[in-house]
Amino acid sequence: MKNNKICLVFCFIVMSCLQALGQKSIIPPSPNAASLGKYGDIPVNLSSGLPSVNIPLYTAKERSINWPISLSYNYSGFKPAEEVSIAGRGWSLNAGGVITRVIRGSWPDEKRLNGPGHEGGYLYSGVKAMEVVDTASGAWKCTSNCPPPAYFSAGNVYDGQPDMFYFSFGSISGKFFFGIDGSPKIVSDQKLKIEYTLVKEKYAGLFIENGMTDNIINWTITATDGTIYKFGFTDINSAALNVEYTYPNDGSTERVINAWHLYEVVANTGEKIIFQYANDFITSGTKSVSKYRETKTVTQSGIGGISGGGASAVSYLLQRSTENLLKRIEGTNFRIDFIPTQYQDGSSSYKLLDSVKVFSKTPGAGLSLVKAYDFGFDSNRNSKLLVSIQEFGSGADRLPFYEFEYYRASQLTNIDGWSLDIDFKNYYNYYDRLHNGTNHNTTLLVDNGANRSPNLESTMLGALTKIKYPTGGYTGFEYESNDFSYVRESPYVGPGGQKKTTAPGLRLRTMTDNDSRGNNVVKTYEYRSFADTTLSSGIAWEELDPYSIGFGAFLQCGHNYGFVIEGLSYCPSRYIEFYRVYKSEPFYALSKDPIYYFNVREKVGGSTLNRTDYTYTSHFDFPDFMGSSYGLSNNRMGSVASKDFARSLPKIIQYYNSEGTLVSEKKMEYVLSNRYKSPGVDIDDILTTRPAGETYVFMKTIYTYSGWLRKVKETVTQY
Numbered sequence: 001m002k003n004n005k006i007c008l009v010f011c012f013i014v015m016s017c018l019q020a021l022g023q024k025s026i027i028p029p030s031p032n033a034a035s036l037g038k039y040g041d042i043p044v045n046l047s048s049g050l051p052s053v054n055i056p057l058y059t060a061k062e063r064s065i066n067w068p069i070s071l072s073y074n075y076s077g078f079k080p081a082e083e084v085s086i087a088g089r090g091w092s093l094n095a096g097g098v099i100t101r102v103i104r105g106s107w108p109d110e111k112r113l114n115g116p117g118h119e120g121g122y123l124y125s126g127v128k129a130m131e132v133v134d135t136a137s138g139a140w141k142c143t144s145n146c147p148p149p150a151y152f153s154a155g156n157v158y159d160g161q162p163d164m165f166y167f168s169f170g171s172i173s174g175k176f177f178f179g180i181d182g183s184p185k186i187v188s189d190q191k192l193k194i195e196y197t198l199v200k201e202k203y204a205g206l207f208i209e210n211g212m213t214d215n216i217i218n219w220t221i222t223a224t225d226g227t228i229y230k231f232g233f234t235d236i237n238s239a240a241l242n243v244e245y246t247y248p249n250d251g252s253t254e255r256v257i258n259a260w261h262l263y264e265v266v267a268n269t270g271e272k273i274i275f276q277y278a279n280d281f282i283t284s285g286t287k288s289v290s291k292y293r294e295t296k297t298v299t300q301s302g303i304g305g306i307s308g309g310g311a312s313a314v315s316y317l318l319q320r321s322t323e324n325l326l327k328r329i330e331g332t333n334f335r336i337d338f339i340p341t342q343y344q345d346g347s348s349s350y351k352l353l354d355s356v357k358v359f360s361k362t363p364g365a366g367l368s369l370v371k372a373y374d375f376g377f378d379s380n381r382n383s384k385l386l387v388s389i390q391e392f393g394s395g396a397d398r399l400p401f402y403e404f405e406y407y408r409a410s411q412l413t414n415i416d417g418w419s420l421d422i423d424f425k426n427y428y429n430y431y432d433r434l435h436n437g438t439n440h441n442t443t444l445l446v447d448n449g450a451n452r453s454p455n456l457e458s459t460m461l462g463a464l465t466k467i468k469y470p471t472g473g474y475t476g477f478e479y480e481s482n483d484f485s486y487v488r489e490s491p492y493v494g495p496g497g498q499k500k501t502t503a504p505g506l507r508l509r510t511m512t513d514n515d516s517r518g519n520n521v522v523k524t525y526e527y528r529s530f531a532d533t534t535l536s537s538g539i540a541w542e543e544l545d546p547y548s549i550g551f552g553a554f555l556q557c558g559h560n561y562g563f564v565i566e567g568l569s570y571c572p573s574r575y576i577e578f579y580r581v582y583k584s585e586p587f588y589a590l591s592k593d594p595i596y597y598f599n600v601r602e603k604v605g606g607s608t609l610n611r612t613d614y615t616y617t618s619h620f621d622f623p624d625f626m627g628s629s630y631g632l633s634n635n636r637m638g639s640v641a642s643k644d645f646a647r648s649l650p651k652i653i654q655y656y657n658s659e660g661t662l663v664s665e666k667k668m669e670y671v672l673s674n675r676y677k678s679p680g681v682d683i684d685d686i687l688t689t690r691p692a693g694e695t696y697v698f699m700k701t702i703y704t705y706s707g708w709l710r711k712v713k714e715t716v717t718q719y
Contacts, residue, residue: 046600047616047648048593049507049527050076051477053467055389055402057373058358062331063271065227067170069095069329069336069356071389076505076593077427077459081297081417086325086340086353088377088386089412089462093353095338096275096326097169097262099219099231104639105161105680106152108256109178110198110214113157121214125158126180126678133679133701138641139628140701152681152699160681161639162704167221169229169262177678177704185676185706187645193222199233215257217243226268232260242277244322261324273331277324278340293321293350296417297426300444314444316418325351335359335367352377352384369394383412385462391470400470407460407479420444422452424544425504425594429455454504456481463506472516480509482595484538485529489619492540500536503544503595526601530613537599539619541592541644543636596648609660615652617709622646622672627682629700639682641703646672649709662719669713676706 045052053073060067075090087093107113111121119125129152134141152160162177165184176186176194184194199217218232232243244259266272300314329336336358340351353375359367376388390401420441421430429451430440443450460479468474482503485492494501513521529535598618603611625641655664682702 045616045648045650046525046602046614047596047598049482049505049525049595049597049600050074050593051464051508051511053464057356058336058371060273060329060331060334060336062267062273062333064267064269065265065271065273065331067265067273067329069093073464075463077463078412078461079426080415080419080422080428081295081426083293083295083350083417084384086351087375088352089384090464091386093326093338094168095329095336096277097167097229097231099165099167099260101163101165101258103163103256103258105159105163106156106683107159108214109159109163110216111159112214119157120159122159122162122180122678122680123178123182126162126178126680128152128158129160129679129681130180132681133703135677135679135703138625138679138701138703140630152683160683161702162678162680164704170265172223172229177706179676179678179706185678185704187706187708189673189708189710191224193220195220195222216260217257219260228264228266229262230264230266231262232257242324244324259324261326271332273329275326276328276330278327279322279324293323295319295321298418298420298422298444331361333361334370335361350384378406378409380410380413382414383409383462385409385412400472402470403466403468404464405466405468407463407465408457409462412462420450421458423454423459423504424452425591427454427504428458428461429453430458454481454502456506459504459506474512474514476510476512476514477508478510479506481505482507482538483527483536484540484595485535486539486619487543488539488541489623499534503538503540505594507595507597522605524603524606526603527597528599528601530599530601530615537597538595539598540595542640544594592644607658609656610658611656611660613652613654613656614650617647617649617651617670619647621651621670622709625703627700627702635700638684638700639702641677641705643672643705643707645705645707646670646709664719665717667713667715667717668711670709671712672707673710674705674707678704678706680704 051073055071057069057071060069071087072092072094073090074092084090085092105122107121109121109123112124113120122129132140132142151158162179164175164177166175167173172190172192174186174188174190174192176184179185184196186192186194196216196219199215216232218230221229221231223229242261242263243257244261261275261277263275263277264272265275295318297317297319298314299317325340326338328338336356338353339355339357341354342349342351344350355372355374357372358370360370361367371394372392374388374390374392375386376390378385378387385406386404388401388403391399393399415428419428419430420443421428422441422444423429441450444452446452456479459481463479464477466474466476482505483500484503485500492499492501507527508525510525511523513523527537529537596616596618598616598620600614600616601611602614622643624643626635627638627640629635649668649670650666651668651670653666654662657663680702681699683699
C-alpha cells in the first residue's frame with residue numbers, strides 16, 4: 001500500500017473511511033536519564049511556581065576538580081505514565097552526568113539513508129530545509145529544484161528539524177542542536193567545545209541489538225578552563241556501554257541511542273575522575289537486551305463532521321529502555337560507591353538507591369570508610385517515595401537524618417501508566433478513585449464524554465509536603481492548582497469571556513520554615529498580575545486544549561506545491577464540509593511544565609506589607625516565532641521557534657518592609673543575542689485513510705534558535 005502525503009490546503013481534507021490517526025513519534029530516554037535531562041532546560045525558580053530543594057551529600061576533590069554530589073527535587077504533580085529515577089519519585093541524584101536528546105522530525109540527526117544527495121537525518125538533509133525556508137524571515141521560498149515538502153515528514157527522505165540535546169554534569173547544564181553546517185549550536189552563552197564520534201567511524205565491530213549503525217557513540221565537551229568531559233562508549237568489550245537506547249515494544253524501530261553517560265573528567269593539569277556504571281540490562285556475551293525499563297503512555301485521536309459521522313483511535317504505547325546506573329566515582333585518593341536494590345513492577349524491573357558509601361584511598365592501606373548514607377523508601381515500594389536519608393560516620397555511628405512526607409502516599413498504588421484519567425497535560429485527574437477505586441474515563445476525547453479538567457487532589461498525589469532536617473527543624477509545603485490568563489503573549493478568552501482559568505500541574509502556595517526551637521517563618525506566594533490583580537500572571541507555553549481544532553474543508557485533486565494526490569480512483573466534487581480533529585498528546589518525560597509566571601509575590605508572615613515582588617522575563621519581552629504555515633492560516637499548531645531560553649529570568653525585584661514601604665529595588669536589563677538559526681519544516685500527520693492509504697498532514701516552516709539573554713545592565717536603588 002502506498003502511504004502518500006497530502007497537504008492541508010486552507011482546510012482539513014477527509015476521506016470517508018478512517019484507518020489510523022497520526023501521532024508524532026515520542027521516544028523518551030530512560031527514567032533515570034530523563035530526571036537529569038530536565039535540568040538542561042528551564043531554570044527552576046519562583047517563576048516556575050515550584051519549590052527548589054537541594055540536599056548536599058558530599059563533594060569529591062581531585063586536586064583542581066571539585067565534584068559535588070547531591071539530591072534535588074522537582075515535582076509538578078502526579079502523572080501515571082511518569083516512571084521514577086533511582087532516587088525516587090520527584091528526586092534526582094546529581095552525581096554523574098548525562099547527555100540526553102529529544103528526536104525531532106523524521107529521523108535521528110545522524111541517520112544516513114542509502115540514496116543520492118542529502119538524504120537522512122538533519123546532519124545530512126538540513127541543507128534541503130534551507131531550500132524551502134528563508135532563514136532570516138522564516139517564510140516559504142521555493143525554486144524549481146525545491147524538494148517536495150512532504151519529503152520532510154516521517155518515513156520520507158529528508159529530516160525537517162534538528163534534534164535537541166540536553167546536558168547536565170557537575171555545575172554545568174544546557175542544551176544544543178546541530179546546525180546545517182554540521183556543528184553543535186549551544187543555546188546559551190556558555191563557551192563549550194562539543195565533539196562527537198559516529199559508531200561506524202570508530203567501532204565497526206560494535207553490536208547494538210537491531211541498532212542503527214549511524215549512532216553517535218560518544219561525546220567530548222571541553223570547557224573554557226580546559227577541563228574535558230567524556231560521555232558514552234568506552235570499551236567495545238565491555239557490557240556496560242555507558243549509552244542507553246529506547247524503542248517501541250512492537251520491534252518496528254531501530255534502536256537509537258538517546259542517552260550518553262559521563263565516564264571521565266580530565267583537568268587541564270592531567271588529574272582525572274572516573275565514573276563507572278552498572279548495566280545488567282545487557283548481557284556480556286552478545287550485548288543483547290535481557291531486561292528493560294518500561295514506560296506506558298496512552299494517546300487518542302479522532303475526527304468528527306459537523307453533519308455527523310466520524311471515528312477515533314486509541315493508542316496504548318509501550319516504550320522499552322535500557323538503563324545505566326552510576327556504580328562508582330573514583331579518584332586517586334577517594335572512591336564513592338552507589339548501591340541500589342532491584343524491584344519488580346509487573347514486567348518492568350527498576351532499582352532504588354539503597355546506600356552511598358564514601359571511602360578514602362591510601363597507598364598500601366586500601367580503603368577506609370569516611371561516611372555513608374542509607375536511603376529509606378516507603379514500605380509500599382510501588383509508590384517509589386524516598387522517606388529518609390540516614391548518615392553514618394566513619395565509625396558506623398548513626399547521625400541525625402532527613403525525613404520526608406508526601407501527600408496521600410498510600411494512594412499511588414495500582415494507577416497504571418495507561419490510565420485514561422488524565423488532564424490535558426497527562427496529570428492524574430480522577431479524585432473519586434481515591435475513594436472507590438473505579439475508573440472514570442473510557443475515552444480521552446471530551447466530545448465523547450471524557451473529563452480532561454485538572455483536579456488538585458489527584459494531581460497532588462505523591463507531592464512532597466514536609467522535610468524534617470537533622471537539626472530538628474522542618475520545612476512544610478502547601479500547594480494549589482496552576483492558573484493562567486495568557487497563552488504565550490496573547491490574552492486567554494474562555495467560555496463566557498472569562499480571562500483566567502485553572503491549569504494542569506501544581507504551584508507552591510505556602511512554605512513554612514521551622515527551626516529546632518519551634519519558631520516559624522511562613523511565606524505565602526501569589527501569582528497575580530501586578531498591573532491587574534484580577535488576572536493571573538500565568539502564561540501557558542501552548543494551547544492547553546490543542547487537540548480540538550475545527551476546519552472548513554474541501555478536497556482538491558491534482559498537483560499542489562509539489563504534492564500529488566495519488567491512489568484515488570475518483571476525484572470527488574469540490575465541496576465544503578466542517579470537521580474537528582482531536583489530538584491527545586502522549587506523555588513525554590522531558591516536556592516542559594505547562595505554566596510559568598511573570599509576576600510572583602512572596603509575603604512573609606501572612607502580611608500583605610512585608611513582601612518581595614518578583615518580575616521575570618516572559619513571552620511579552622521575547623515572543624516565539626510561530627512559523628509560516630502552508631495553506632492553513634492557523635500557524636499555532638505544531639512546533640514553534642521557541643525562545644524558551646529567554647524566559648523566567650529576573651527583571652525586577654522589589655523589597656518592602658513590614659510597613660509596606662519600598663526600601664530597595666533591583667532592575668536587570670537584557671539584550672537578546674541570536675547566535676544561530678537552523679531552518680526547518682514541521683510536519684504533523686493528522687490521519688491516514690483507507691483503502692488508498694493517503695496521509696493528511698499539516699505543514700509549516702520553523703527554525704531552531706541558538707541564543708541567550710545577555711545582561712547589559714543591573715541597577716540597585718535604595719529608598
